[in-house]
Amino acid sequence: AQSVTQPDIHITVSxxxxxxxxxxxxxxxxxxxxxxxxxxxxxxQLLLKYFSGDTLVQGIKGFEAEFKRSQSSFNLRKPSxxxxxxxxxxxxxVRSYGGSQGNLIFGKGTKLSVKP
Amino acid sequence: xxxxxxxxxxxxxxxxxxxxLRCVPISNHLYFxxxxxILGQKVEFLVSFYNNEISEKSEIFDDQFSVERPDGSxxxxxxxxxxxxxxAMYFCASSSGPGDTQYFGPGTRLTVL
Numbered sequence: 001a002q003s004v005t006q007p008d009i010h011i012t013v014s015x016x017x018x019x020x021x022x023x024x025x026x027x028x029x030x031x032x033x034x035x036x037x038x039x040x041x042x043x044x045q046l047l048l049k050y051f052s053g054d055t056l057v058q059g060i061k062g063f064e065a066e067f068k069r070s071q072s073s074f075n076l077r078k079p080s081x082x083x084x085x086x087x088x089x090x091x092x093x094v095r096s097y098g099g100s101q102g103n104l105i106f107g108k109g110t111k112l113s114v115k116p
Numbered sequence: 117x118x119x120x121x122x123x124x125x126x127x128x129x130x131x132x133x134x135x136x137l138r139c140v141p142i143s144n145h146l147y148f149x150x151x152x153x154i155l156g157q158k159v160e161f162l163v164s165f166y167n168n169e170i171s172e173k174s175e176i177f178d179d180q181f182s183v184e185r186p187d188g189s190x191x192x193x194x195x196x197x198x199x200x201x202x203x204a205m206y207f208c209a210s211s212s213g214p215g216d217t218q219y220f221g222p223g224t225r226l227t228v229l
Contacts, residue, residue, distance in 0.1 A: 032215055044220040046219065095161075102147070108157070
């Protein structure tokens with residue numbers, strides 16, 4: 001079955017430092033991959049997505065992610081973190097077997113804290 | 117920019133009561149979804165809806181749950197007899213096609229006492 005693993009439950013970085021959030025997926029073919037962000041008390045906002053083509057995708061708020069098929073990974077990066085980036089980040093893959101209509105399978109999320 | 121809206125933002129109910137959570141998907145989208153997130157846990161798929169019928173549901177979506185598109189704009193999730201373990205944040209999402217980007221609403225926090 002398809003699954004998404006986010007190995008880091010909680011990460012703390014200093015403001016201005018670089019960030020990388022890890023995401024690994026299990027799926028045989030090329031997956032559709034997403035990163036969503038959830039600020040406290042808010043809904044899920046799409047940061048970026050990968051469907052096909054260029055493996056480095058750019059998103060909103062200065063985020064990017066790189067799809068690496070050989071490592072089954074889709075890590076999220078940002079070169080310089082801002083205090084407003086403190087939130088929970090979810091990696092997700094579209095379920096695409098068994099006649100699925102494309103529901104998302106989410107990882108458990110990584111909570112990002114930003115130190116001043 | 118079009119967005120998914122949900123009402124109410126917070127619903128408190130007694131165990132055994134019925135609740136209806138409402139969503140207005142993005143107007144030109146055809147696929148609708150409900151997910152839930154129990155506090156501290158990951159977001160889980162409940163049900164997808166297309167062409168006025170359920171297209172897929174998870175094992176969580178038992179007979180206590182139902183969905184409906186009562187008119188051209190609303191999409192509702194009904195829980196017939198709420199249980200304590202139904203307490204969660206419920207998210208509605210919509211997309212233009214299966215596998216396309218799903219846009220999420222802000223969620224309804226359901227608290228069952």
